Amino acid sequence: MRYLVGIFLFSLIQVSYAKETLPKDCSHLQSATEADFVLFSKKEFIQLGECLAVSLIKERTPLNLFESCNEVDEDRRNILGIFSLSKLEAILMGQCVGAINYIYRHYDSEPVSEYRYRSSQTKKYQCIKGLHAVDLIRQSSSNSITRTKLRDLLCIKG
Amino acid sequence: MNGESTYKPNYTMVDDEQIAKPNIETETNNQTKKTAVPLKPKIELVPNEIELISSKRHKLRLFDPKGIYTFRHIEVSYYQSFLHVLSMCVSLFLIVSFYRLIITDSHQFVSGIGDVNDLNVLDKLSLWFIALYSFIKVKKAIFIKVAKFHIRYRLALCANAFNLIILNHLKLLIVLLALNLFMIQGYHPEKSVNVALDLIENGVMTDTISIFIWFLSIMIVINALKYCGKGEA
Numbered sequence: 249m250r251y252l253v254g255i256f257l258f259s260l261i262q263v264s265y266a267k268e269t270l271p272k273d274c275s276h277l278q279s280a281t282e283a284d285f286v287l288f289s290k291k292e293f294i295q296l297g298e299c300l301a302v303s304l305i306k307e308r309t310p311l312n313l314f315e316s317c318n319e320v321d322e323d324r325r326n327i328l329g330i331f332s333l334s335k336l337e338a339i340l341m342g343q344c345v346g347a348i349n350y351i352y353r354h355y356d357s358e359p360v361s362e363y364r365y366r367s368s369q370t371k372k373y374q375c376i377k378g379l380h381a382v383d384l385i386r387q388s389s390s391n392s393i394t395r396t397k398l399r400d401l402l403c404i405k406g
Numbered sequence: 407m408n409g410e411s412t413y414k415p416n417y418t419m420v421d422d423e424q425i426a427k428p429n430i431e432t433e434t435n436n437q438t439k440k441t442a443v444p445l446k447p448k449i450e451l452v453p454n455e456i457e458l459i460s461s462k463r464h465k466l467r468l469f470d471p472k473g474i475y476t477f478r479h480i481e482v483s484y485y486q487s488f489l490h491v492l493s494m495c496v497s498l499f500l501i502v503s504f505y506r507l508i509i510t511d512s513h514q515f516v517s518g519i520g521d522v523n524d525l526n527v528l529d530k531l532s533l534w535f536i537a538l539y540s541f542i543k544v545k546k547a548i549f550i551k552v553a554k555f556h557i558r559y560r561l562a563l564c565a566n567a568f569n570l571i572i573l574n575h576l577k578l579l580i581v582l583l584a585l586n587l588f589m590i591q592g593y594h595p596e597k598s599v600n601v602a603l604d605l606i607e608n609g610v611m612t613d614t615i616s617i618f619i620w621f622l623s624i625m626i627v628i629n630a631l632k633y634c635g636k637g638e639a
Contacts, residue, residue, distance in 0.1 A: 271518055281519050287527050300518040309517070318608070325610050328528065332613040336514050336524040 274299035286333050293335055297342020302350045310392035316344035317385040324379075344382060351395075351402050352377040360405050375403040468493050469573050471566040474559070475633040482558040490558075494565035497572040504575075508533070526613075532620040536627050543567075547634035563634060570630040578622055 270278060277299055280292035297316075304311055319340045326332055356375040376384070381402055385393075388401055451459075463480050466489065467473045482490075512529075513521040525533075544564060552559045586606055594602040606612060 274518070284523060285527070285530075296519070300516070304517065315608075322608075322610050322613065327614050328617060331528045332526050332616060334512075334524045334526040334529075336516070336522040337526070339516060339519070339522060 271300065271303035273303045284335060286335055286338055287330060290330065290333065290338050293338035294342035294345070297339040297344075298346030298349070299342075300339070301343040301346035305347060305350055305395050305398075308395055310394045311343065311347060311398075312391055313344055313347055313385050313393050313398070314389055314391055316340040316347075317382045320344050320382050321386060344385070347398065348377050348381045348385075348402065351375060351398055352381075355399055355403050371405050373399070373403040374406055375399075377402075467562070467566055469566060469570045471563055471570060471630060471633045474562045474566050475636060478552050478559060481555050482562050484558075487558045487561055490562050490565035493569050494561070497565075497568040500572050501568065505533070505537075526616075528617060528620060532624060536624060539624075540627060540631055543631040543634040550635075567630045567634060571627055574626040574630070575623070578619070578626070582619070 270281065274296065277292065277296045280289060280296045283289045283292065286293065301311060301316075319337045323333065323337070323341060352375045355373040358373050360371040360373060384401060385398075390397075393401070462473075463477055464483070465473075466486050468489070508525075508529075512524040514524055516522050547560055547563055547567075550556065550560060550563075586603060589606050589611065590597075590599065590602040594605060597605070
């Protein structure tokens with residue numbers, strides 16, 4: 249009887265979750281997906297988020313950066329620090345930072361390759377990064393943002 | 407000089423003995439009085455007060471572990487025991503489903519990884535503390551012996567503790583909901599309630615308040631299970 253009750257409770261608590269395979273670029277971070285305690289592996293989670301964001305941007309799938317960058321802002325203003333940080337929040341923070349850094353590395357001081365600027369080769373992208381970029385994304389408040397939109401948001405042609 | 411110094415401890419020794427002897431006697435007296443004859447109350451009870459106490463003796467208690475503990479010498483009737491079992495089933499179901507809701511609801515989908523846990527360190531520590539503490543306390547309560555009817559007493563104690571946990575959490579939820587509504591009025595008055603609640607739940611404010619909420623929650627559990635280890639007499 250006791251075991252029956254135990255099995256019943258266990259079946260209630262046990263929940264199955266869908267698992268997705270990591271993108272190939274991030275396969276070296278497989279161990280971070282299995283860890284569950286933020287206290288010891290915050291850095292790995294943030295790295296995982298950065299890697300995910302970069303691979304998603306490369307695939308040109310839209311990202312929900314508004315939510316991610318809100319987490320960065322939340323982490324900055326939080327009193328409890330790491331005690332109120334979850335695995336999800338750490339990964340989302342990594343996504344925000346990773347996306348901004350990728351756009352900066354990829355486009356900053358690169359010549360604009362659009363058709364109408366081709367005649368004058370002087371136009372270059374000037375991109376921003378850091379907290380200013382985080383605030384810009386948060387102000388845009390669009391739920392899914394693609395690579396080109398993100399570039400137009402963070403970079404100025406000049 | 408030597409003689410003087412040796413006298414002093416002698417005096418104190420004598421004093422100690424003089425004080426100690428009557429103490430032991432009074433203690434033994436007290437013990438015998440407690441077990442055999444109740445002490446005469448200093449305040450005389452009016453008949454109304456005695457009526458009140460006697461009416462409290464056989465009252466049905468559902469949210470009152472302290473009452474169950476103080477009246478532990480009085481037999482719990484089978485009818486009351488039946489109600490205790492029913493209410494305990496309801497509140498246990500609520501507790502288990504609430505725990506399940508916390509665990510399942512906190513998972514969010516991230517493309518590339520799958521579902522990711524959104525419980526933070528504080529949540530996890532508090533959940534584990536509550537689970538372990540209540541498990542230990544209930545285990546203690548199961549092995550307690552009071553009188554001939556200890557099974558009914560144990561049932562009554564556990565049922566009252568769980569019911570009190572549920573009742574106090576309901577009160578806490580109502581207060582938090584009121585607080586949330588005030589915050590919606592203050593911060594996002596133009597948005598719909600669902601969106602605003604989502605925004606508030608994911609904000610800095612909630613993370614900061616969460617430590618107080620967990621503290622209150624733990625205090626509720628400790629307060630309700632306080633009498634679970636006691637009761638031997």
